[in-house]
Amino acid sequence: MKRMTILWGMAAVLLALLATACGQKKEVLFNGENLDGWVYFTADPDPDAEPLTEPTFSVVDGKLHISGHPNGYIRTEKVFGDCTLRLEWRWVDSRVDGGIYVFLQEGDKVWPTGVQLQIRESDFGYLFSRIAMEDTDGATFRKAPIVEGDPEKPDGQWNKVEIRCKDGGISAKVNGVLVNETMTAVRGGYIGFQSEGGAIEFRNITVQY
Numbered sequence: 001m002k003r004m005t006i007l008w009g010m011a012a013v014l015l016a017l018l019a020t021a022c023g024q025k026k027e028v029l030f031n032g033e034n035l036d037g038w039v040y041f042t043a044d045p046d047p048d049a050e051p052l053t054e055p056t057f058s059v060v061d062g063k064l065h066i067s068g069h070p071n072g073y074i075r076t077e078k079v080f081g082d083c084t085l086r087l088e089w090r091w092v093d094s095r096v097d098g099g100i101y102v103f104l105q106e107g108d109k110v111w112p113t114g115v116q117l118q119i120r121e122s123d124f125g126y127l128f129s130r131i132a133m134e135d136t137d138g139a140t141f142r143k144a145p146i147v148e149g150d151p152e153k154p155d156g157q158w159n160k161v162e163i164r165c166k167d168g169g170i171s172a173k174v175n176g177v178l179v180n181e182t183m184t185a186v187r188g189g190y191i192g193f194q195s196e197g198g199a200i201e202f203r204n205i206t207v208q209y
Contacts, residue, residue, distance in 0.1 A: 029076060029191065030205040032062040041108040042072030042195065056195050064205070068096055068198040071110050075101065075192030083209035085163040085191060089202045091155045095121040096198025102165055103131065103189035114189055117163060117172045117180070119200075124152060125179035127170070134183035143182045151177035158203075 029037065040057045049069075057074045058065050066074070085102060097120040104114035115133065118126040125145030127133060133141045151174045152159050162173040171181040193202060 024208055026206055026208045028206050030064055030202070032059065032203070034059060035064075035074070037077050038074050039077055039108070040072065040074040041110070041112075042070045043110040045070045060201070062203065064193070064202040065092075066098070066193060066195045066200050066202075068098075068195050068200065070195070072195045073101065073104075073110075073112060073192045074195070075104050075108075075112075075190040077190075079188055079190055080165075080207060080209065081188035082166045083164075083207045085161075085165070085205075085207050087161050087202055087205040088158045089119065089161060089200060090153075090158045092199035092201055094155060094198060096200065097194075097196040098198075098200040099128070099194035099196070100161060100163065101190070101192035101194065102163055102170065103184065103186045104192050105131075105186070105189050112192070114192070115170055115182075115184060115186075116194065117161070119152070124150065125172075125174070127172070127180050127182055129184070131184050131186050133170075136182070143180060145180045147177055147179045151175045151179060 035057060042056055045052065052069060054067050056067050056069065056072060099116040099118050101114045101116050104112050107113065113130045115127060115129040115131060118124060118128055125147060127143040129141045131141065133143050136143050153175065160175055164171045168184050168187055170184065172179050
């Protein structure tokens, strides 16, 4: 048993060295304890709206909780170029509006300049952007999903997302299903999550590059 333990330990070290040799590095973006490493930006609250009963962005039971009010987003302090973003997300109570951003550009505002994977039910899987994307047109570029059906899970269940960014190419998988892909001239930016309309939660947020 001791010999087997040693062998497994050596195998783990070799795999780690191999990943480093291949130029692969995994980084945890959200530590599950606080919002260190993140910046958030929101619109001014509507003066006629009911007072907020919870913060827009918070950590709840190890998860990044976004209340959805007011509109805005939370983003990384760090800029990322070519990378693979992996995470899990879920709707808390109902299928509200929300989105996952990559390639967010400098200049915080509502709404920001970047590429968003839409996770609202009515247009789930769209890519929205103020940056020109392949096979789109208009002031705000929209790329329709390339998958039929709904790969997302029911309310309250966790969905796995993988977004690959390489040489301006962006591809997005949800629960292992390729939902959309495009090309853009941008090669880097912040990673972020949208607040718009209702509660969404995220966890296990990592990048590999």
